[in-house]
Amino acid sequence: MSLIVAEGLSKRYGRVVAVDNLNLSLEEGSVTGLIGPNGAGKTTTIKMILGLLKPDKGWVKVFGQDPWDNTAIRSMVGVVYEKAFFPAHQKTLEYLRRVCRIFGVSESRAMEVLEMVDLQEASDREIRALSAGMLQKFAIAHALVHSPKLIVADEMTANLDPQARSELLEIVLQLHKDENVAFLLSSHILPELSMVCDSVAIINRGKVWAFGKLTELYEKYAVGIIRISTDRSYELEAEIKKLNYVKESDSDIRGISVRVVEGKEDELYEDVPRLAKKIKAKILGIETGSASLQELYRLAITAKERK
Amino acid sequence: MTNMGKGKPFLEVLASAIHEDFRFPFLELFAFFYALGTFVFASFTVGLSSQITTNEAIAYSVTNSLISGSLIVFILLILKNVAYGLGNDLEKGIIQTYFSYPLRRRGILTAKLLSAIGVSLLLFLGIQISALYILAPDIVFPHLGTVILTYAASLSYPLLISAIMLLLTLKLRRGGIGLVVGIVLYVAMNIASGIAFFVAVSTKSPLAFQILSVISPTYALQYHYGGLSGISDIFSVPWIPTLSETLLYTGASYGIVASLFILAYVYFSRRLNL
DSSP: OEEEEEEEEEEEEEEEEEEEEEEEEEEETOOEEEEEOOSHHHHHHHHTTTSOOOOOOEEETTTOOTTTTTTTHHHTTEOSSSSSOOTTTHHHHHHHHHHHHTTOOOOOHHHHHHHHHHHHTTTTSBBHHHHHHHHHHHHHHHHTOOOOSEEEEEEEETSHHHHHHHHHHHHHHHHHHOOOOEEEEEEHHHHHHHHOSEEEEEEETEEEEEEEEEEHIIIIIITEEEEEEOOOOHHHHHHTSSSSSEEEEETTEEEEEEEOOOOOHHHHHHHHHHHHHHHHHOEEEEEEEEOHHHHHHHHHHHHHHHH | OOOOOOHHHHHHHHHHHHHHOOOOHHHHHHHHHHHHHHHHHHHHHHHHHGGOOOOHHHHHHHHHHHHHHHHHHHHHHHIIIIIIIIIHHHTTHHHHTTTSSSHHHHHHHHHHHHHIIIHHHHHHHHHHHHHHHHHOHHGGGGHHHHHHHHHHHHHHHHHHHHHHHHHHHHTSSSSSHHHHHHHHHHHHHHHHHHHHHHHHHTHHHTTHHHHHHHHHHHHHHHHHHSSSTTTTHHHHOOOOOOOOHHHHHHHHHHHHHHHHHHHHHIIIIIIIOO
């Protein structure tokens, strides 16, 4: 069953096109990453999914319904924003009890969710007295009160230190495993998403450029890719490009990703040391098919731009 | 999976809003200023109202003197709650948090407004009624109609300011400009009434006051009961509106206020993008 379906979703802010004819679907029980650079349209997409923004064109359905001012959906969806804001002068446990009453669940659930995010010791603290990491954990606890089937989180780890980030990702994994909660997680921090996501939607300039299960996307974009780590990426790439069996290449400061004509991988393995010697570059490693989510993202964007 | 019963989202969002709007020391401070304004000004103007002779006019004068002392406190409290409270909620994202609860947008706005304006009004009226009961029960209670009309006329302009501030706060999604406009409107009305008085005296025409009474019917009421004490004897303003006319001005002003609030509800429910 699709929890979220969006078709032809578009939104403009004046002359700026934030989301442009975006299509997306999210299946029950999946953990989907919405990845893309800042300004790609992730937050606007999420706001339309949550019924905070009206699309200019297209439509979005959450649990088969229009999310705008829809109270039925809100009982099934939990929300975590990049910066969590709650009434600041209320105590954490007291406020979560209020949220329990809002959703009509037992007030004992308030302490349960605080314990789930390891905040039980802050139960008597005012919300404004929580640190950034604790506040994000509190936001997760708040999103869990009514045991939603889907949690939508927009850049929930963006303002956190590495320790807090990894704790939050642990919580995501745990919830997914124990309660089969589906997640839509937007982020531009790709390594952490690769830890938790089974699907990704790569969003750029307001469009979904690639979407699918991670394994499928690796197969589509990263198979046949040879990754060369070197101290002189750009110079070595210029030499590699001259080889007639090289289909495409891309480099960054740490290395080069090269795609070759099928069956020519061994030739590249032989040619690279020779070319490196010629320009006095150091080869730190050569690997086949080991693209990270970051590389996958770059490859998908490159492939789309070429089209 | 948690068992979900029937929740009370409206009451809880209202309780949460009241908790924030009237947290210590705001409630205590404003209640003190209300009491101070009401009782101090009451004893001052009961003396003034002795120049007015009919019983109804005396009831109006006493009620009006009680109101005038603490109306500014009411306006300040509304300015704080709408511009600072709701404005902050919109600017910082607390409204987005409320939008994750199973409560319609109009319910959320109603809860916020009941807290920001409704509770302020209850506090104001509670202290006012107590003061009337303590200070002048024999004068005001036989003329309850006059007393109610005086309150209705006096409160319409502050409510108009609130409605305009609310619209601005919703449109701009921040309270700062709404707050400035609210203060400017309050001051502007005092200036406008002064100008209207001199225009009326010099042109011998009540038109300026009639226009002003549509947005602040307290002027129509004032002239219905004989104008400004003392001043009217020196500068004659040729206007004595009937009670029906006064009621009409009051109704018209509430019509404007209601239209603006309805506009705010429609905008919040159908158009407000966060």
